[in-house]
Each structure stands twice: as C-alpha cells, then as structure tokens.
Amino acid sequence: MTLLNPQQLDAEALYATLLADVRAGLAGVADVAIVGIHSGGAWLAERLAADLGLTERCGVLDVSFYRDDYAKKGLPADVKPTRINFDVNAATILLVDDVLYTGRTTRAALNELFDYGRPARIMLAALVDRGERQLPVAADFVAAHVRVEAGKALVLQQSDDGKFTLTIDQA
Amino acid sequence: MLNPQLNKHGELQHLLSIEGLPKSILNHILDTASSFVGISDRDVKKVPLMRGKSVFNLFFENSTRTRTTFEIAAKRLSADVINLNIQASSASKGESLLDTIDNLSAMHADMFVVRHAQSGAPYLIAKHLQDTGQSHVHVVNAGDGRHAHPTQGLLDMYTIRHYKKDFTNLTVAIVGDILHSRVARSDIHALTTLGVPEVRAIGPHTLLPGGLEQMGVRTFTNMDEGLKGVDVIIMLRLQNERMSGALLPSAQEYFKSYGLTPERLALAKPDAIVMHPGPMNRGVEIDSAVADGPQAVILPQVTFGIAVRMAVMSIVAGTQA
Numbered sequence: 473m474t475l476l477n478p479q480q481l482d483a484e485a486l487y488a489t490l491l492a493d494v495r496a497g498l499a500g501v502a503d504v505a506i507v508g509i510h511s512g513g514a515w516l517a518e519r520l521a522a523d524l525g526l527t528e529r530c531g532v533l534d535v536s537f538y539r540d541d542y543a544k545k546g547l548p549a550d551v552k553p554t555r556i557n558f559d560v561n562a563a564t565i566l567l568v569d570d571v572l573y574t575g576r577t578t579r580a581a582l583n584e585l586f587d588y589g590r591p592a593r594i595m596l597a598a599l600v601d602r603g604e605r606q607l608p609v610a611a612d613f614v615a616a617h618v619r620v621e622a623g624k625a626l627v628l629q630q631s632d633d634g635k636f637t638l639t640i641d642q643a
Numbered sequence: 644m645l646n647p648q649l650n651k652h653g654e655l656q657h658l659l660s661i662e663g664l665p666k667s668i669l670n671h672i673l674d675t676a677s678s679f680v681g682i683s684d685r686d687v688k689k690v691p692l693m694r695g696k697s698v699f700n701l702f703f704e705n706s707t708r709t710r711t712t713f714e715i716a717a718k719r720l721s722a723d724v725i726n727l728n729i730q731a732s733s734a735s736k737g738e739s740l741l742d743t744i745d746n747l748s749a750m751h752a753d754m755f756v757v758r759h760a761q762s763g764a765p766y767l768i769a770k771h772l773q774d775t776g777q778s779h780v781h782v783v784n785a786g787d788g789r790h791a792h793p794t795q796g797l798l799d800m801y802t803i804r805h806y807k808k809d810f811t812n813l814t815v816a817i818v819g820d821i822l823h824s825r826v827a828r829s830d831i832h833a834l835t836t837l838g839v840p841e842v843r844a845i846g847p848h849t850l851l852p853g854g855l856e857q858m859g860v861r862t863f864t865n866m867d868e869g870l871k872g873v874d875v876i877i878m879l880r881l882q883n884e885r886m887s888g889a890l891l892p893s894a895q896e897y898f899k900s901y902g903l904t905p906e907r908l909a910l911a912k913p914d915a916i917v918m919h920p921g922p923m924n925r926g927v928e929i930d931s932a933v934a935d936g937p938q939a940v941i942l943p944q945v946t947f948g949i950a951v952r953m954a955v956m957s958i959v960a961g962t963q964a
Contacts, residue, residue, distance in 0.1 A: 534678065536678075537678075537682075537690035537691070537692055537957075538690065538691060542692055542961055543961070545961070546654070546958070546961025546962050546963070547675060547692075547957055547958050547961045549671055550674070551674065551675050551678045552678060553677060553678045553680070553681055554678070554681060555681070583691070586687075587685060587686070587687035587689070587690075588685055588686065588687075589686060
C-alpha cells in the first residue's frame with residue numbers, strides 16, 4: 473500500500489486500477505448491482521457499470537436524509553433523489569464513493585440501502601482512502617491511500633468528456 | 644422588515660406564509676420534496692430525519708385532508724405525532740391559546756402544526772415562543788383564517804411544476820371564492836414569486852377582494868373570458884361556512900356562471916390541468932365530468948402534498964434559531 477501526495481493523484485489512472493480490482497473481485501459473483509453515492513460516487517458507479525456491463529443494475533444514493541449531522545447542520549440545499557430501480561433483496565451490492573474518510577457517509581448509505589430491502593452482501597469501493605476513520609468501516613476496493621490536511625477536502629470532478637480529476641479544496 | 648419566519652441567516656425557521664419568502668427558499672422546498680416523493684414507493688416508507696422529535700398537530704378548525712397528510716408526512720420523517728382535537732378539549736374549557744402552547748411546550752414539543760380560524764394565530768404562537776425563550780420550537784401554518792395556507796400553496800406549485808416543468812411561460816387561472824380563500828392568497832404569492840407571467844382571478848364581484856391588481860393579478864367576472872388559453876385552472880371550494888350576508892344568490896346560480904364544465908374547460912389550452920384543493924362540491928364549483936376527467940390532477944395533488952409537507956417539516960426542523 474503506497475501513501476501518495478494529493479498532488480500526485482492521477483484520477484484517470486486510479487480509476488483504471490479500481491476498475492481492474494473490482495472486475496477481478498466480482499468475477500463469478502451473481503446478482504451484482506452497483507450503487508454510487510451522490511455526487512462523485514455516482515459518476516464512478518455509472519462508469520464502472522458501463523465498463524462492467526451492468527448499466528441496468530446501477531443506482532444512485534443521496535444520503536442527506538440519513539446523515540448524522542442533520543440536527544447540527546439541517547438539510548443541505550441540493551438534495552438529489554435516490555434512484556434504485558432494481559431489487560435490492562438478495563443482491564450483491566457494490567457501494568461506490570469517491571473519497572473514503574470518516575466513514576460517516578458510508579454508514580448513512582448502508583442504513584438507506586437497508587430501507588430498500590435486504591441485500592445478500594454489500595461491498596465498498598472508493599477511488600481514494602484518506603484515512604482518519606471515525607467509524608469501523610473498511611473498503612473492499614481502494615485505488616490509493618492519501619494523506620490530506622484536516623480542514624481540506626479532496627474533491628472528484630468530472631469534465632464534459634467524462635474524464636476524472638481530483639482537486640484539493642478548502643472545506 | 645424582519646421576516647419572522649426566517650432566522651438571522653435568512654433560513655426558514657417557521658413556515659407561516661409564502662408572502663415575503665424569496666424564490667430560492669420556495670425552490671429549495673420544491674426540490675427537496677421531489678427527493679421525498681420516491682420514499683412512498685419503497686418497502687420502508689420512512690427516513691430517520693426527525694427521529695425522537697415530537698410534532699403536535701393543533702387543529703383549532705376542522706380538517707381531514709390537511710391534518711392527515713401532515714400526520715403521514717411527520718410519521719414518514721420518523722417523528723412522533725400527537726393529534727389534538729382542540730375544539731373538544733382545552734379551548735372549550737376556556738384555556739387561552741398561549742396557555743395551551745405553554746403546556747404543550749412543557750411536554751417537550753419540537754414543532755407545532757397549527758390550523759386556526761383566526762388569521763395570524765401561527766404568527767402569535769411563533770412570536771410567543773420567541774419571547775419566552777422557546778425559539779427552538781418550530782411552527783408550521785396549516786391554514787389561518789382567510790390569510791394563508793402555505794403548504795397548500797407549495798403543493799400546488801409542486802403539482803404545476805410536475806406537469807408543466809417551467810413557471811415562466813404559464814397562464815394560471817384561480818376560479819371562485821377568492822375573497823374567503825387563504826389558498827388563493829398563498830397561490831398568488833407563490834405563482835408571482837416563481838415567475839408566472841400571468842395570474843388570473845375569476846369570480847363574481849362579491850367574491851373578488853380588492854387589491855388583486857396590486858398583487859399583479861388580472862381579474863375576470865366572466866369565466867369564459869378568463870379561461871381562454873390558460874395552462875392551469877385552480878378551482879376553489881365555495882366556502883358556505885364562511886359566507887355571511889347575501890354574497891351569492893344560490894349554489895345553482897353559482898354553478899351556471901362559475902362551475903367548471905367540460906364546455907368551459909375546452910376554452911383553456913388542450914393540455915391544461917385542473918386542480919382543486921378539496922374538499923370538492925360537485926355540481927357547485929366543478930362538474931363531475933371534469934373532476935373525474937383526464938385533465939384533473941386533484942388526487943396527485945394530495946399525494947404530492949405528503950412529500951411537500953415532509954420537505955417543509957424537515958427543512959424547518961433542521962434550522963437553528
């Protein structure tokens with residue numbers, strides 16, 4: 473496991489690594505579906521689904537209604553509808569996020585998924601893992617581990633032609 | 644002027660009226676509502692946002708649809724809901740409105756959903772909570788007198804946006820008893836704020852209040868003229884219980900001049916939608932053939948009302964004082 477500088481991150485190369493790992497990891501698994509967490513995770517999920525031939529079984533989650541900071545921060549201004557058009561029951565769901573950090577978003581996503589049914593298994597994929605977990609959450613597939621200063625946000629962006637970049641923003 | 648619905652950051656702390664709310668807040672509510680619509684199609688029709696919160700439905704005036712949809716909305720947000728039939732309890736024993744509020748606050752209420760026959764009652768409650776150091780308790784107006792019915796206004800906007808996509812090229816007609824209608828007032832404020840270029844009010848002189856032109860509304864006493872080319876028709880209930888004096892000759896006469904029949908509906912655009920806040924008086928303001936016809940979206944309005952009320956409650960409850 474290599475620890476990269478955020479400046480060294482080539483999001484397209486990381487995506488290729490993630491895709492290869494996911495393809496190998498899900499080989500032979502039945503009833504696979506992919507669910508991305510809005511917004512970066514949703515872009516990744518859509519591209520993974522296209523590359524893996526799973527576009528019919530791809531969904532998107534907005535975890536705003538399941539977050540643990542609602543009492544402190546209220547509802548965000550840009551909640552997007554969650555869209556899951558396949559049967560969650562007995563499926564193996566690959567949950568996809570762009571950046572894995574505290575684990576709180578993952579927890580919210582798991583809770584939301586279970587309100588759609590009882591999956592056989594949920595696996596977690598993230599493009600990058602920046603550590604600093606606050607909950608016992610671990611990813612099954614990660615393309616890179618990075619250290620980012622507290623107070624800064626690592627943000628995935630997608631250009632019009634679908635290419636990914638990672639940038640560091642002041643949170 | 645300070646808007647008592649907003650906190651110092653301009654966020655929605657109470658929903659008392661659509662009047663004075665910026666377009667951005669109306670759009671935030673409508674956008675959030677669209678994310679709540681899908682919840683009702685799931686196995687588990689709940690989200691945990693308001694877990695552990697207590698919502699008190701205070702209906703000082705009768706209502707079935709509004710009270711029920713507020714109750715369902717609160718339950719789908721995982722709140723505990725307490726319905727008080729005030730008419731049959733404290734108020735009839737002589738307790739004042741604010742004493743009732745203080746007692747319920749002492750039971751750790753987090754939100755009051757208030758319907759009252761007196762215009763301004765929800766404002767009085769919100770101000771009282773502020774003045775007594777209880778500004779963490781939120782107030783949602785579920786209809787006050789002739790003044791406002793903001794969640795009905797918002798669900799009407801949601802319905803229009805759902806079917807027509809864009810507000811900025813529409814002609815909307817509100818037909819009937821505008822004088823007594825808090826729904827009409829809330830609709831007019833919402834429609835003009837959201838950029839509808841032409842809002843029409845259609846009704847007899849006796850039921851058209853003064854000042855509509857100043858609100859940017861065109862008035863018509865001839866229904867056939869008023870309906871020409873409209874995209875949306877909002878019918879209002881003839882409110883017999885609010886009628887005092889001889890404002891109308893009879894319900895039959897009213898239907899002749901202002902009832903929405905298939906023939907009159909044909910004057911509107913072919914894809915016009917027909918709305919009604921309910922309860923409907925068939926044969927008084929609307930013909931059954933229209934109410935049950937393909938252009939009526941009256942039942943979808945009820946369904947959307949749940950998502951809109953979920954949005955309002957979750958936005959308001961998440962706003963700090």
